[in-house]
Amino acid sequence: MPKKSNALRGVFALYRENADAADRILFGRETHADRRGFLRGAGLATMGAMVGAAIPFHRTMPAHFLPVVLASDEVIRGKDGLTVLNDRPLNAETPPHLLDDPVTPTNRHFIRNNGLPPDAVDPESWTLTIDGLVDTPLSLSIADLRSRFEVVTQALTLECGGNGRAFFDPPARGNQWTYGAVACSEWMGVRLADVLRAAGIKDGVVYTAHEGADLHLSGDPTKQPISRGVPIEKALDPGNLIAFGQNGGPIHAMNGAPLRLVIPGWPGSCSQKWVTRIRLRDVVHDGAKMTGTSYRVPNCPVAPGEDVATEDFDIIHAMPVKSLITSPATGLVSSAPAVQVRGHAWAGDRSVARVAVSIDFGATWSDADLDAPVNPHAWQNWRVDVTFPQAGYYEIWARAIDSEGVGQPHAIAWNPKGYLNNSLHRVAVTVA
Numbered sequence: 001m002p003k004k005s006n007a008l009r010g011v012f013a014l015y016r017e018n019a020d021a022a023d024r025i026l027f028g029r030e031t032h033a034d035r036r037g038f039l040r041g042a043g044l045a046t047m048g049a050m051v052g053a054a055i056p057f058h059r060t061m062p063a064h065f066l067p068v069v070l071a072s073d074e075v076i077r078g079k080d081g082l083t084v085l086n087d088r089p090l091n092a093e094t095p096p097h098l099l100d101d102p103v104t105p106t107n108r109h110f111i112r113n114n115g116l117p118p119d120a121v122d123p124e125s126w127t128l129t130i131d132g133l134v135d136t137p138l139s140l141s142i143a144d145l146r147s148r149f150e151v152v153t154q155a156l157t158l159e160c161g162g163n164g165r166a167f168f169d170p171p172a173r174g175n176q177w178t179y180g181a182v183a184c185s186e187w188m189g190v191r192l193a194d195v196l197r198a199a200g201i202k203d204g205v206v207y208t209a210h211e212g213a214d215l216h217l218s219g220d221p222t223k224q225p226i227s228r229g230v231p232i233e234k235a236l237d238p239g240n241l242i243a244f245g246q247n248g249g250p251i252h253a254m255n256g257a258p259l260r261l262v263i264p265g266w267p268g269s270c271s272q273k274w275v276t277r278i279r280l281r282d283v284v285h286d287g288a289k290m291t292g293t294s295y296r297v298p299n300c301p302v303a304p305g306e307d308v309a310t311e312d313f314d315i316i317h318a319m320p321v322k323s324l325i326t327s328p329a330t331g332l333v334s335s336a337p338a339v340q341v342r343g344h345a346w347a348g349d350r351s352v353a354r355v356a357v358s359i360d361f362g363a364t365w366s367d368a369d370l371d372a373p374v375n376p377h378a379w380q381n382w383r384v385d386v387t388f389p390q391a392g393y394y395e396i397w398a399r400a401i402d403s404e405g406v407g408q409p410h411a412i413a414w415n416p417k418g419y420l421n422n423s424l425h426r427v428a429v430t431v432a
């Protein structure tokens, strides 16, 4: 039996609190403790998807039944080696050494859900509405997008605004992401800018507003789990895609299939998954997780633990410069004194000018060999050979500097919600 993960805490807790409601929310199953609750249609399909196969004897399953296979770690189909931080909503990150590929394979792209993903998506009937302050509102199928606009493929870096939150002290509430809420897959789609221009952008538009087909955690269809937007200037960046493909195949169900926005360089939350509607507005969008302190940071430096008034927070725009060491994995015991160190670096809307590596706690630094991005907004791959002078414990530190000369800080710039931790990545190596 694999170690029982805490991954399904959410589902199990839901059953503990109110099993009837859990059956209804998760599987659409109306049950009562005293009789069997037959699973049908979408509910049966959902459970089948969760266990990875059809269930021949589903008719004899008791009410409030949760398959025991869910107590193992293998719960996300089509993902491999991700660490599940929460299962309801599902949030899973990728250990750094599994992000070693220049382009992140679909099975290693992190998952950040705010609500419950739609379960039976049909790419054929999917429609995207473009409306609000446009000359001609559009209603487009995926086939329309493919035939009316240029289809492009770009490697694009997506990072959750809360990546690195786990290291905040005092701690910040929310998913305790360490390093792995970042990825750079190759996305195929059409340019957001082309589609907005085809609808005709009216004078006075300042912001986009994005809507998706996922459901609020409460199950209440009148509430949205998340609806964010970006200033129109950012929306018109040719790097943004309305994507229908990931790494030469379909988009993974948990990464927003069949259609999503990819707005690289800004917090991942701008990149609406399961996107159904993009509305142009003449005010800053005020959808779910746009207001209050969501995806916002204090507009002045604050001390760790300090209280900040809500009006002193600003919306996060571009993400700051950052790097990740993807090889060696932390904890390596090396019998050889020489090791190749490699990883990626990215810098929001900028590019990375330099990556340097230290093996002596930052006293001296060696420049890494840094690739240009394969296209704007793709992370940049780097590598450098290091030689450890003698046996013992070392840390490899990496530090990136962006095209404006801004580098990664050694310490976390603390903020109440735990966003934007771009402090140095460190890995431990013992030379035997």
Ligand SMILES: Nc1nc2c(c(=O)[nH]1)N[C@H]1C(S)=C(S)[C@@H](COP(=O)(O)O)O[C@H]1N2
Binding pocket: 109, 110, 111, 112, 113, 114, 115, 158, 159, 160, 161, 211, 212, 213, 214, 225, 226, 254, 255, 256, 267, 268, 269, 270, 271, 272, 273, 274, 275
């Ligand atoms: N519809 C919808 N879109 C969404 C989200 C969501 O919960 N629902 N999460 C956002 C957040 S916070 C992030 S970081 C990215 C994560 O994308 P991924 O799950 O494909 O890695 O999706 C964004 N788009």
Ligand SMILES: [Mo]
Binding pocket: 112, 159, 160, 161, 162, 267, 268, 269
């Ligand atoms: Mo996010």
